[in-house]
Amino acid sequence: MKKSKTVFLTGASRGIGKAIFKKLNKQGYKIITPSRKELDLSDPTSIKRLTEVNKKLKVDILINNAGINLPQWIDELEDKNLEETLRINLISPISLIRAFVPYMKQQKWGRIVNISSMFGVVARGKQTPYVASKHGLNGVTKTLALELGPYNILVNSVCPGFVKTDLVLRNPPEKLAALAKDVPLGRLAEPEEIAELVSYLISDKNSYITGTNILIDGGYTCR
Numbered sequence: 001m002k003k004s005k006t007v008f009l010t011g012a013s014r015g016i017g018k019a020i021f022k023k024l025n026k027q028g029y030k031i032i033t034p035s036r037k038e039l040d041l042s043d044p045t046s047i048k049r050l051t052e053v054n055k056k057l058k059v060d061i062l063i064n065n066a067g068i069n070l071p072q073w074i075d076e077l078e079d080k081n082l083e084e085t086l087r088i089n090l091i092s093p094i095s096l097i098r099a100f101v102p103y104m105k106q107q108k109w110g111r112i113v114n115i116s117s118m119f120g121v122v123a124r125g126k127q128t129p130y131v132a133s134k135h136g137l138n139g140v141t142k143t144l145a146l147e148l149g150p151y152n153i154l155v156n157s158v159c160p161g162f163v164k165t166d167l168v169l170r171n172p173p174e175k176l177a178a179l180a181k182d183v184p185l186g187r188l189a190e191p192e193e194i195a196e197l198v199s200y201l202i203s204d205k206n207s208y209i210t211g212t213n214i215l216i217d218g219g220y221t222c223r
């Protein structure tokens with residue numbers, strides 16, 4: 001096995017993705033982080049273009065991190081929101097896995113981490129597309145752990161609770177305080193805490209965890 005492994009990471013410009021980038025960069029990984037201009041996950045032709053051009057790209061580790069959440073009640077839910085959320089959060093990660101898995105199979109080593117959500121395990125009103133996409137992603141994780149286990153490719157989901165990123169910090173301060181109050185640890189997570197778990201899962205130290213949807217939510221879902 002070569003020394004410096006290549007990681008393909010989506011959504012590294014901000015939030016959790018940025019924290020993952022910083023952590024893995026320090027650890028000496030070679031990291032490919034396409035900008036939105038290079039890879040727009042809402043556009044299927046964009047994924048096709050990027051993966052065709054990079055057919056020979058030897059990706060050892062894929063981290064599907066980019067995601068969106070546009071809360072709308074079911075009776076006001078717009079098709080555009082529904083389709084875009086499912087496309088970015090669920091369909092595009094599957095397409096990327098399909099593109100990069102042949103090399104991992106060939107070398108009989110690979111790690112895939114899908115950044116899901118605690119709302120891939122439990123639910124929340126007003127978030128039908130998001131909850132559906134993250135439950136779907138957790139199902140993809142389990143399916144591919146079964147399918148790819150024989151090739152020594154470990155597939156896991158990381159399911160964060162409320163993390164201090166744009167996605168959550170767009171809420172008014174009083175809403176943020178209320179969210180934190182509902183978390184047994186009494187606070188929101190730092191993006192770096194999520195990056196720490198991802199770093200473990202993709203490392204050689206993880207040799208037996210696969211097919212799990214790991215909650216990292218300060219205990220929120222225990223209620």
Ligand SMILES: NC(=O)c1ccc[n+]([C@@H]2O[C@H](COP(=O)([O-])OP(=O)(O)OC[C@H]3O[C@@H](n4cnc5c(N)ncnc54)[C@H](OP(=O)(O)O)[C@@H]3O)[C@@H](O)[C@H]2O)c1
Pocket residue numbers: 010011012013014015016017035036039040041042043065066067068069088115116117118159160161162163164165166167168
């Ligand atoms: N924050 C939380 O509390 C929380 C909790 C549970 C799960 N998560 C999950 O964690 C992941 C990261 O969330 P975050 O909080 O770090 O979000 P964020 O701060 O809003 O960042 C989202 C990232 O996704 C990228 N992205 C969005 N749409 C894209 C598209 N069409 N094509 C390519 N990239 C796109 C963004 O790129 P641009 O900069 O170009 O927009 C950005 O890098 C998501 O999957 C989210 O569902 C977050």
